[in-house]
Amino acid sequence: MEQGAPSRPVEAMVQESESTLGGLFESLRPAQWVKNGFVFAALIFSRSLTDWHRNAVVAAAAGIFCLISSAMYLLNDVSDMAEDRKHPVKRSRPIASGRLRVRTALAMAALLALAALPGAWALDPWFFMVVVSYVAVNLLYSSFLKHVMLLDVFMVAAGFVLRVLGGGVVIHVEISAWLIACTTLLALFLALSKRRHELVLLKENAADHRAILANYTPYFLDQLIGIVTASTVMSYTLYTLSEDVKSKFPGKRLELTIPFVLFGIFRYLYLIHQSEEGGNPTRLVFTDGVLLSVVLMWAASVILIIYV
Secondary structure, eight states, X not given: OOTTOOSSOHHHHHHHHHHHHHHHHHHTOGGGGGGGGGGGHHHHHTTOTTOHHHHHHHHHHHHHHHHHHHHHHHHXXXXXXXXXXXXXXXXXXXXXXXXXXXXXXXXXXXHHHHHHHHHHHHHOHHHHHHHHHHHHHHHHHXXXXXXXXXXXXXXXXXXXXHHHHHHHHTTTOOOOHHHHHHHHHHHHHHHHHHHHHHHHHHGGGHHHHOGGGGGOOHHHHHHHHHHHHHHHHHHHHHHHTSHHHHHHSTTOOGGGGHHHHHHHHHHHXXXXXXXXXXXXXXXXXXXXXXXXXXXXXXHHHHHHHHHO
């Protein structure tokens, strides 16, 4: 070897760097950022969608949630590394597969948090408190609450509720109790469906991947999903017919959007039971054309009814 020659070929170093960057980007889970769309719920239902200043503020809040949620995904993947290696799908994740070093993942999580938290404070101190609460919920979940039956799904649902709360406090609008109730029930529906998918996919090896799954059965989860499904539909229906809607949106027929909610939930249940889907709600929405169309039609109908 010539004196001064690099110990490793330049091409290998470049490939390793590209692999690290690719693994890091994948671990940020940009596809999951769509969940942060819940931040816009209060903006829409407070009739503020035409207020460009509030739009910009809520967009910034959603961006902060993208940063902090990615930081939490990195920490969660580090925490679940050993369990993910026993999962037929999750074992290909960058951290579990070894494509991304733990030290690199933790450093990026810290950088994202250091960017998100001051940004949240700059937007609004109350919004900062919501983001801190989101971090606390995720840290509690990753550390031990994911091993507590039923509390695990409630903690997942709490993340969605905090997004809705954050979108409301950052523009200083009152958040309807109906909006909180519907968000909670919908989030529980998605979380329970995800647990059911894991059980069906992993079968007798489910507890090896996630010990808490030993406390669940498909039948038990089906009972819970049935309760939450009925409660979600009923809550949304009562909301559209409530005095709250009549006072905020006089003359508006928001109940006309109920069929879209019903069809969307029925379609999701079909995919859970007939296609054994539900493990990744975000991917399911974007890969199933029927479900995506219903979600878009619901959103369009809500906006048209409220604003036109």
